[in-house]
């Protein structure tokens with residue numbers, strides 16, 4: 309798929325701006341603070357419903373204005389779509405697909421497939437497990453509405469269970485109340501874990517391949533889903549989770565939150581057998597993160613029969629010459645929107661200038 313056009317009204321520094329994109333490589337080039345990242349952010353929001361940079365929607369509204377409006381035109385394999393998003397300073401934002409308003413943001417996810425990469429994505433390899441779970445959740449949710457719903461049901465039940473652990477004193481009452489939630493928690497949890505095992509297994513092949521290309525065949529990357537709940541049939545995994553929730557009762561009471569389940573899981577990332585999360589150099593971590601993102605594109609394309617749009621914010625300056633070239637060659641197969649302050653790579657591109 310590819311984004312044909314974005315029209316912005318009072319979004320960040322843009323009062324009224326229309327940008328046309330082409331299939332393949334699009335380079336957004338301009339001095340610092342001229343709205344390059346803002347432009348990517350608007351596309352990201354149409355794909356995932358929220359900003360990658362801020363948690364409050366209203367921060368994207370142009371200062372002093374009441375609301376921001378994004379209109380995006382998208383070409384998929386078999387048909388075109390439009391996405392309209394109105395972000396109001398006082399109300400919930402409103403979204404329409406093909407002119408028809410949606411009632412839940414979840415309905416937007418999956419219309420415009422996005423893979424986003426910025427220097428900040430180093431956290432995917434370096435930071436706490438939550439970053440890697442987030443990576444899996446965003447990627448899986450875009451590929452499967454079923455996953456998105458299982459995950460949100462899981463999170464809702466988990467929140468209720470944690471609240472009970474905080475408010476009730478340990479005893480029969482608490483035990484009985486928890487057991488009501490545990491069956492559902494285990495059922496949704498097993499579905500989430502199962503999907504993530506499959507995702508990681510499929511991603512692993514692509515990630516190894518991308519990393520080999522990016523590192524010039526010098527390093528071998530491997531990933532593994534890390535969970536207390538072993539892979540198996542979904543029903544067995546649900547049973548296992550139920551057992552673990554039961555035996556974890558004392559610990560959960562002491563800590564006042566649920567210590568078992570997919571919200572504790574991680575992806576183990578190794579380079580030549582060494583845990584790159586802890587022991588990788590900055591460069592290795594950066595390359596590993598990029599390999600995972602490129603692998604995500606391949607996986608998305610395989611599963612959806614359609615390529616996502618790749619958003620690359622400021623990544624060229626962070627990479628050496630060979631990695632830069634490899635990245636640009638890799639990205640020539642799908643639509644890529646990339647920002648930089650100078651573009652001199654010599655790879656043909658649709659150039660969009662900001663700050664003029």
Ligand SMILES: Nc1ncnc2c1ncn2[C@@H]1O[C@H](COP(=O)(O)OP(=O)(O)O)[C@@H](O)[C@H]1O
Nearest residue numbers: 320321340341342343344345346368369370371
């Ligand atoms: N809500 C907003 N309203 C108006 N301008 C904004 C808003 N948020 C950010 N900006 C402006 O946008 C500019 C930064 O844009 P950004 O896209 O991050 O720049 P860059 O081209 O370096 O990626 C800053 O100059 C900032 O003042």
Ligand SMILES: [Mg+2]
Nearest residue numbers: 344345622647
């Ligand atoms: Mg920027």
